[in-house]
Structure formats: C-alpha cells, structure tokens
Amino acid sequence: MNLVIVESPAKARTIEKYLGSEYKVIASVGHIIDLPGSELGVDIDNNFEPKYTVIDGKEKIIKLLKSEAKKADKIFLAPDPDREGEAIAWHIASQVTGKNKVITRVLFNEITKKGVLEGINNPIDININRVNAQQSRRILDRLVGYLVSPLLWKPLKPGLSAGRVQSVALKMICEREDEIEKFITTESWSIEGEFTVSENGTKAGVLKAKLDKIKGAKASISNEEGALAIISDMPKDFKIAQVDKKEVKVSPSPAFITSRMQQEAIRKLNFTAKKTMMIAQSLYEGIELGADGHTGLITYMRTDSTRLSPDAIEEGRKYIVDSYGENFYGGYKVKSKKSNANVQDAHEAIRPTSVHFTPDKVKKHLTDDQYKLYKLIWERFVSSLMSNAIYDQTSVTISGGVYDFKVGGRVLKFAGFTTLYSESVEEDSNDANSGEESDNNKGTISFEVKEGSDAVVDKVDKHQHFTQPPKRYTESSIVRVLENDGIGRPSTYASIISTIIDRNYVELKQKKFFPTELGRLVNRLLVSNFSKVFDQKFTAYMESELDKVEEGVEDWKDVLKNFYTDFNKELSIVSNDKFYSDLQTSLKCPKCNEHDLTIKYGKNGVFLACTDYPTCKFTSNYERQESGEIVIKEDSNAASVGID
Numbered sequence: 001m002n003l004v005i006v007e008s009p010a011k012a013r014t015i016e017k018y019l020g021s022e023y024k025v026i027a028s029v030g031h032i033i034d035l036p037g038s039e040l041g042v043d044i045d046n047n048f049e050p051k052y053t054v055i056d057g058k059e060k061i062i063k064l065l066k067s068e069a070k071k072a073d074k075i076f077l078a079p080d081p082d083r084e085g086e087a088i089a090w091h092i093a094s095q096v097t098g099k100n101k102v103i104t105r106v107l108f109n110e111i112t113k114k115g116v117l118e119g120i121n122n123p124i125d126i127n128i129n130r131v132n133a134q135q136s137r138r139i140l141d142r143l144v145g146y147l148v149s150p151l152l153w154k155p156l157k158p159g160l161s162a163g164r165v166q167s168v169a170l171k172m173i174c175e176r177e178d179e180i181e182k183f184i185t186t187e188s189w190s191i192e193g194e195f196t197v198s199e200n201g202t203k204a205g206v207l208k209a210k211l212d213k214i215k216g217a218k219a220s221i222s223n224e225e226g227a228l229a230i231i232s233d234m235p236k237d238f239k240i241a242q243v244d245k246k247e248v249k250v251s252p253s254p255a256f257i258t259s260r261m262q263q264e265a266i267r268k269l270n271f272t273a274k275k276t277m278m279i280a281q282s283l284y285e286g287i288e289l290g291a292d293g294h295t296g297l298i299t300y301m302r303t304d305s306t307r308l309s310p311d312a313i314e315e316g317r318k319y320i321v322d323s324y325g326e327n328f329y330g331g332y333k334v335k336s337k338k339s340n341a342n343v344q345d346a347h348e349a350i351r352p353t354s355v356h357f358t359p360d361k362v363k364k365h366l367t368d369d370q371y372k373l374y375k376l377i378w379e380r381f382v383s384s385l386m387s388n389a390i391y392d393q394t395s396v397t398i399s400g401g402v403y404d405f406k407v408g409g410r411v412l413k414f415a416g417f418t419t420l421y422s423e424s425v426e427e428d429s430n431d432a433n434s435g436e437e438s439d440n441n442k443g444t445i446s447f448e449v450k451e452g453s454d455a456v457v458d459k460v461d462k463h464q465h466f467t468q469p470p471k472r473y474t475e476s477s478i479v480r481v482l483e484n485d486g487i488g489r490p491s492t493y494a495s496i497i498s499t500i501i502d503r504n505y506v507e508l509k510q511k512k513f514f515p516t517e518l519g520r521l522v523n524r525l526l527v528s529n530f531s532k533v534f535d536q537k538f539t540a541y542m543e544s545e546l547d548k549v550e551e552g553v554e555d556w557k558d559v560l561k562n563f564y565t566d567f568n569k570e571l572s573i574v575s576n577d578k579f580y581s582d583l584q585t586s587l588k589c590p591k592c593n594e595h596d597l598t599i600k601y602g603k604n605g606v607f608l609a610c611t612d613y614p615t616c617k618f619t620s621n622y623e624r625q626e627s628g629e630i631v632i633k634e635d636s637n638a639a640s641v642g643i644d
Contacts, residue, residue: 003072004106004120005065005092007079011111014286014294015078018116026068028079032058033091035138040146042139048560050139052091062095069096074104076120081107081347082302082491083550087134090126110353111286111296132556133549139560140164140542144533147571151529151579152522156601160522165488166499167526168539172481173473173506174515174523181628183469189221191230193405194459195238195398197449205447207455209398209407216404227462230403238400238455245395248410249388251333252417254306255349255381258490259483261301264380266476267424269372273475273494277301279373280350289357289365296353297362298377302491303347308332308384312351316385319355328416330387351381383421390414394445398455409445472512486540517606517624521583521599529574533567584611585630591618597632608632 004025006012016025033052035041043049054062069075077092079085086105093103104123108115141164148162191211197204211219211230221227256264258277265276280301286294308316313332320329352374359375366374393410412418473481479493488496500506505519515523532538542563548554583599587608595612600619608630610616621633 001072002074002076003068004076004078005089005096007085007088008285010282011285014111014296015108015116017294018113019120023120024068024072026064028061028065028088028092029058031055031084031088031091032062032065032095035142040142042142044143044564047557048139048564050135065092065096069098069101072101074102076104076106076123077126078106078108078119080302081109081300083130083134083137084491086127086130087138090128090131093126108300109347110299111284112353115296115299115353127550129552130550133546136546136549136556136559140563143564143567147567148526148530148533151574152525155525155579155583156518156521160518161499161503162522162526163496163499164533164542165492165539166496167523167534168487168536169478169482169496170500170505170515170519170523171527171534172478172536173500173513174520176470176473176513177515177520178628180469180472181626185469186467187223188465188467189224189227190463190465191219191221191227192461192463193234193398193457194461195405195455196458197240197447197453197455199450199453204449204453206458207396207398207407207445207449209396209405211403212397212406213404215402224462224464231460231462233401234403234457234460235400236457238398238403238405238457240396240449240451240453240455241399241404242397243394243449243451246393247413248391248393250391250416250418251388252330252383252386252421253380253423254333255308255351255384256377257304257306257349258302259304259479259493261350261377261380262479262490262493263476264376264424265373266474266479268376269369271369271373272497273479274498275369276373277491277494279369280377283370283374283377287362287365287370289362295357297357297374299349299351299353300347301350303350304490305347306334306349308348308351308381312348312355312381313385315355316382320382320386324386324419327414328387328419330385330416332385349381349384350377352378355382379421383417386417386420387414389416389418394449396445396449400455400457407445472514474511474513475508478513485536486543487536488539488543518601521601521606525579525583529579530567530570533570538566587630587632589616589618590632592616599630 002019002023004012004015004019004023006015006025006027007030009027009029012025012027016023019025032055034055035050036053039051041051041053043051075096077089079088079092089105097103105126106119106123108119144164145161149160152160152162193209193211195207195209197207213219214230221230253260261280262273262276265271266273269276271279280298283297284299284301286296289295317329317331355378357378359371359378362374363371390413391410392413393408395406395408398405398407471477475497478497482488482493482496483490500519501508504516505522507514507516526534542559545554545559545562549556549559585597585599585608587597589595589597589610589612592610592612592615595610595616597608597618597620598611599622600607600609606622608620608622610618622630623633624630
C-alpha cells in the first residue's frame with residue numbers, strides 16, 4: 001500500500017479517486033508543528049534554533065499519520081506546492097520517518113487526473129532550501145511579534161500586536177493619511193474651444209479641443225483673470241496646423257499571478273483579497289462536476305509566474321481558432337515582472353485546468369461567487385493568448401496666433417482580445433491630480449480632418465480646477481503597492497490586510513482605508529522607536545534575502561543573524577520612558593498650566609492626560625481635526641475617558 005499525505009480533506013478524496021485502490025490518501029489539515037504560543041520558541045544564543053511543538057489538537061492527526069505510515073510501502077508527501085507546503089511536508093516527514101521507509105515529495109500543480117498522475121510519477125526530494133526560507137520567515141516574524149508587541153501593552157492596552165510586515169502596511173496607510181491632512185490645494189484653469197472646421201469653404205465638422213500651448217510652452221493658467229485675458233486675446237480664425245495618424249496596438253494582459261487576481265477580483269467583483277483566496281482554494285481543490293466527477297478547475301493559486309505550459313497554450317490556441325477564428329489567436333506573449341526578479345517560477349500562472357470547462361458549462365455546479373471568480377480566471381487566460389486590439393489614433397493641433405489647441409481620438413479597428421476581456425483600471429493612488437483631463441489626446445473626432453483647413457472658434461469655455469490630495473489606499477491599490485515595492489509575498493497580502501482590520505488599526509470605509517486613532521498611535525510608537533525594522537525598503541530587502549535562501553544562495557541562519565543584529569540595536573535602546581514619551585503632545589495642561597498632555601488609552605479608548613499625573617489629574621477626550629491636529633474636547637470629563 002502507498003500512502004499519500006495532503007493538507008486538505010477535500011483534496012484527499014479527489015486524489016484518492018484518481019490514484020485507485022493501491023493508494024490511501026489522508027490529510028494533515030494544514031500544519032501539525034509550529035513554534036509554541038506561550039514562549040518565544042527561538043534560541044537566539046544557539047544560532048536561532050527553533051523549538052517546534054505539536055499544535056494543540058493535532059495529536060490525533062499525528063497518531064493517525066504514524067499509524068498509516070507504518071503500514072505503507074511508500075510515503076508520498078503532497079502538501080501544497082509552496083514554501084508553507086514544503087515546511088508541512090518536512091514536519092510530517094520528521095514524524096513518520098521509519099526504518100526502510102521510502103519517503104518522497106510530490107507536487108500537484110492542478111487537482112486533475114493528469115496533474116495528479118504527473119506528480120505521483122515524478123517524485124522528488126523535499127526542497128530543504130524552500131523549507132529554510134519558510135523557517136526564516138516564521139522566525140523573523142516571531143522575533144518581531146514576540147519582542148515588540150509587549151512594548152505596546154503598557155502605554156496602550158494588552159493584546160496589541162506588532163508584525164514585521166503588517167506594521168509596514170499600517171505605516172503606509174498612516175503616512176498616506178498624513179499626506180492628505182497636510183495637502184495644500186492649488187487652483188488652476190483650463191480653456192476649451194469649439195471649432196467649426198471648413199475645407200475650401202465647405203463645413204467638414206465641429207471639433208472640441210483644449211488649449212495645450214501658448215507661444216510653444218505648455219499652457220499654465222493659475223486664476224480666472226488669466227483665463228479671461230487669454231480668451232479676450234484669442235483670434236477668431238485658426239488653422240488645422242497638424243494631423244498625426246497612427247495605428248496603435250494594445251496587448252492583452254498575461255494570465256493571472258496571485259496579486260493580479262486579487263486586484264481584479266477586488267475591483268471587478270467587489271471581493272476582498274481574503275475572500276478571493278478562499279474561493280480560489282476551493283476551485284483548485286476541486287468541484288463536483290456531475291459526470292466529470294470531482295475536478296480541480298484551476299491550477300495552483302499562489303504563484304508569481306505568468307508562465308504557461310505548452311499543453312495549455314495549445315489547448316487555448318485550438319479553442320480561440322475554433323471559437324473566434326485564426327486571426328484572433330495572438331500566441332503566448334512572455335511578460336516577466338520588473339527586474340528585481342523576486343519571481344517564484346515553480347508554478348504556472350493561474351489558469352483553468354481545461355479551457356473546455358467553460359464558465360457556462362460549469363456554472364450550474366458552482367456557487368455564484370465561485371462562478372464569478374472562475375469566469376474571471378478563465379477569460380483572463382484565454383484572452384492572454386488572443387491577438388492585440390488595434391486602434392486608429394488621430395491627434396489634431398489647431399493653431400491661431402500664439403495659441404495651440406489639441407484634440408485626439410481613437411477608433412477601434414480590430415477588437416482582438418477585447419472581444420472577450422478588458423482589464424479594469426484603478427486611478428493611481430500615489431499621485432495627486434488636478435482633476436482636469438491631463439491628456440489632450442482624448443476626445444472625439446468623427447470626420448476626416450486635413451492639415452491647412454480653416455477652423456473658426458464658435459464657443460470658448462473656461463473651467464476651474466483644484467489639485468486633489470493623494471487618494472487613500474483601497475484594498476486593490478495597497479496590494480499593488482506591496483507587490484511593486486517587494487513587501488511580503490502575494491500569498492500573504494490577504495492575511496496582512498485582515499490582521500490590521502481585525503486589530504482595529506484601520507477601517508475600510510467606502511472601499512478606502514482610514515487609520516483608526518489606535519492605529520495611528522501604534523504606528524507612531526513603532527516607527528519612532530524601530531525606524532529600520534519597519535522601513536519599507538528594509539522589509540523589501542529582507543524579502544529578497546528570503547528568496548536567496550530558497551535559491552540556495554544565502555544561509556538561512558546568516559540571514560537571521562544579520563537581521564537580529566540590526567533589530568537588537570533598536571530593541572536595546574528602547575527604554576520604557578522613551579517608548580512611552582512618544583505619545584506626548586505639544587498641548588499644555590489647561591489645569592496646571594505647566595506640564596504637557598500625553599495620549600493614554602483607557603477602557604473607552606484614547607484620551608489626553610497630564611504628564612504630571614497623579615499630582616495633576618486632568619484628563620480629557622480629544623478630537624482630531626481634518627488637518628490632523630489634536631484638540632481638547634471641551635465637554636469631556638474623567639468618567640467619560642475611563643479614569644477611576
């Protein structure tokens with residue numbers, strides 16, 4: 001008898017069906033061993049040796065694993081094909097290892113008969129470098145969480161947590177809020193003209209164009225007076241000075257990686273990152289498809305790679321040609337991520353296990369949410385192999401005196417991949433914008449425009465604009481920034497976001513992240529005392545170090561040692577007095593008129609108190625104004641803030 005050990009009970013039933021009676025498949029139900037919950041569990045003085053213990057409630061599962069392993073001739077370890085799965089396989093191996101036992105690792109990139117048989121017929125050794133990368137991350141997170149979190153308890157409240165990556169995400173949200181509060185609005189104006197275009201005295205059509213340049217320089221109008229002066233100075237008669245025409249090709253996006261799937265599901269389906277991953281897990285592990293039986297519908301959903309297998313490309317090609325025609329097949333377009341090369345290429349992109357399981361075909365077997373996500377994944381994969389969309393783009397410059405107006409437009413010439421799928425677009429949350437159309441090459445041109453034609457101004461409008469502060473992060477945009485900055489891994493984004501929400505550090509209102517008062521205080525304490533550990537660039541650097549461990553380039557204990565050297569320097573100088581003083585404000589106590597007020601945390605939340613307590617017992621609620629400034633709330637008293 002051969003024993004196969006997976007993580008999920010649902011996956012176990014499907015795999016056992018594919019392998020037949022010679023195999024028994026059982027599930028570990030995730031991790032069986034971890035660092036202890038009641039102590040640090042890392043021997044810092046002994047080269048960071050971890051102290052693993054059996055997770056509460058997993059004793060029975062370990063007993064079952066050992067019992068079944070004794071009966072087996074061969075043992076195949078088949079947890080998920082990623083770092084966590086590799087660590088689970090390694091821990092299981094430590095429990096079931098016996099004399100003359102053949103224990104191998106198998107990877108199932110898809111839970112289909114083909115995928116399972118490919119995995120079982122190509123066993124490998126446990127990838128110890130991948131295991132060590134997971135161990136490194138776990139220990140790094142434990143060191144920060146266990147040694148920093150308690151520092152928050154006395155000045156604020158027990159149970160608060162700091163996290164090596166979660167606290168960086170919180171910092172980003174708090175910093176964005178600071179930018180918004182400090183933002184100074186500036187005024188600007190734009191001018192739009194409506195022109196009647198004529199050729200040889202015959203009216204050709206009407207164009208609406210925006211003022212682009214004055215005396216060859218980009219038009220910049222700061223007030224209404226300036227706009228009125230320009231309008232009064234403008235000539236009536238203009239000419240079509242330049243007409244630029246070109247064919248523009250737009251390529252389809254590649255098949256999903258984890259982070260892009262999360263972003264699209266957030267924007268298009270209104271799913272959270274956490275919900276997206278849960279649904280994707282169910283589609284990967286398998287759905288009961290009637291006559292087709294229990295079948296995995298998508299490949300493994302934790303991947304950084306846009307790579308597709310030759311079989312998947314060929315199957316997609318045939319489907320596109322049969323369904324749309326030969327000219328709609330564009331071929332597999334290799335698109336690598338940015339040059340930092342933090343790409344885990346062990347798996348393909350997220351794709352349907354068979355393109356013939358069309359969304360309509362499987363819809364009756366899926367929940368509404370499963371169907372929506374599967375349709376998104378299926379359409380993204382198929383469209384990634386389709387032809388470019390082709391547009392005819394025209395840009396027209398209308399000149400008169402020292403003024404150049406500009407308008408542009410494009411017409412779809414060949415739909416290509418857009419027949420099936422269009423990627424959603426989110427406004428860039430990093431940039432303030434003026435609220436005006438920054439690209440003059442957007443508009444409508446409904447007739448043939450020729451250079452040298454006459455253009456007469458029929459109407460001129462002026463428009464006032466005000467610069468806008470940076471936009472608050474949405475769940476989609478913060479996933480994008482975490483990915484672009486190399487902070488965390490795509491598989492961790494959902495848990496990072498869930499943690500800072502569950503801890504009441506941030507609130508998600510109208511799909512935007514707002515830091516709570518508690519979140520601001522936690523961030524203030526952490527950043528002012530651990531400026532390096534919670535720095536975005538340092539966190540991204542540590543991520544690259546973990547990747548090097550997985551590649552076998554770096555020794556995992558050297559990575560831990562180097563991190564701890566910097567971390568311990570900051571930790572050793574954080575005295576209680578200094579740590580707590582970071583909550584002190586510049587407000588003077590109105591009661592004693594001598595000492596400053598500091599922020600405290602009571603049973604009813606945050607409040608202000610005199611630093612000379614208990615000599616001076618002044619306390620007060622406070623308000624944070626739109627500018628971010630803290631002011632005393634006049635109608636508060638000691639009872640309302642939870643002071644005895």
